Amino acid sequence: xxxxxxxxxxxxxxxxxxxxxxxxxxxxxxxxxxxxxxxxxxxxxxxxxxxxxxxxxxxxxxxxxxxxxxxxxxxxxxxxxxxxxxxxxxxxxxxxxxxxxxxxxxxxxxxxxxx
Amino acid sequence: xxxxxxxxxxxxxxxxxxxxxxxxxxxxxxxxxxxxxxxxxxxxxxxxxxxxxxxxxxxxxxxxxxxxxxxxxxxxxxxxxxxxxxxxxxxxxxxxxxxxxxxxxxxxxxxxxx
Numbered sequence: 008x009x010x011x012x013x014x015x016x017x018x019x020x021x022x023x024x025x026x027x028x029x030x031x032x033x034x035x036x037x038x039x040x041x042x043x044x045x046x047x048x049x050x051x052x053x054x055x056x057x058x059x060x061x062x063x064x065x066x067x068x069x070x071x072x073x074x075x076x077x078x079x080x081x082x083x084x085x086x087x088x089x090x091x092x093x094x095x096x097x098x099x100x101x102x103x104x105x106x107x108x109x110x111x112x113x114x115x116x117x118x119x120x121x122x
Numbered sequence: 123x124x125x126x127x128x129x130x131x132x133x134x135x136x137x138x139x140x141x142x143x144x145x146x147x148x149x150x151x152x153x154x155x156x157x158x159x160x161x162x163x164x165x166x167x168x169x170x171x172x173x174x175x176x177x178x179x180x181x182x183x184x185x186x187x188x189x190x191x192x193x194x195x196x197x198x199x200x201x202x203x204x205x206x207x208x209x210x211x212x213x214x215x216x217x218x219x220x221x222x223x224x225x226x227x228x229x230x231x232x233x234x235x236x
Contacts, residue, residue: 016162040223050230051126052165052212057223098164102223107155107216108178110223112164 009034011101011113019119020089028084028116030099036060041075041082042100046115052098058082089120124149128213128228135200135207135235143198143231145213152217154196155225158182159210168211171196200233208235 010033020026032041043055056066058075066073070087086093099113126147135141147154153172157165167180171190185204190196200207210232214225 011164042223044225050210050212051227052214052225053227054224100164100223107153107214107223107225108167108170108180110167110225112166114162114164 009036009039009101009103009109009111011099011111013097013099013113013116015116016114017117017119019121021121022091023088025085025087026089026118026120028086028097028099028118030082030084030113032080032082032099032101034101034103036103038103040102040104042102042110043073043082043084044098044100044112046096046098048095055084086118089118091120091122094118094120126213126215126226126228128211128231130231131229133231133233135233137235138202140199140201141207141233143200143211143213143233145196145198145228146194147196147213147215147226147228148194149215149217149226150193151215151226152193153215154190155214155216156180156186156188156196156198157212157214159212159230165212168198207233209233 012031039060041058044052046052072085074083096115096117098115102110129144155170156168166182169188171177187199212230213228
């Protein structure tokens, strides 16, 4: 069985602060894929990143960065210089095969960025 | 623009009634999915379909039914057998070749049972 834990239920920051969203996962598979999705108030989830278990390089995309550490089974997401538009629920997810059929989502972190 | 359209956005139902949620996509994707989202919980898979005229149960299929008569459409029926149907329902799709967990979602349908 696989499991994704997002211990932070809600986070509030003031605009321009940096914020890190934690994600810890459990799986017995040696090959797996990790994902982050953003759910803005409009409701639809938006894909942000996919990372496979063989690639531990950190990734940066604009103000977003991801830190993947197999040793601690974590895949944390950092937003630098947060903006009000970053306010959303963020989901971390795991799939052993990479297939959407086997996607396990965490419970999500509600991020509120205050002006 | 390509995307997924769900309707209605809000729906109220009396206990004992069936209700059908619509999901249409123009992304030419083979695979489509229905998820349920409850407050403070992650998404849970109800049903999925990899191809027209074929669909499979997900983790919480009891009390739900689907059909896939056209590639573009994947309606979900919440039946009276579903004991706790009040929830937010999300439809998603993915291309077969790109089926690496990257999903495209609609804006959801919020069902409330009165």
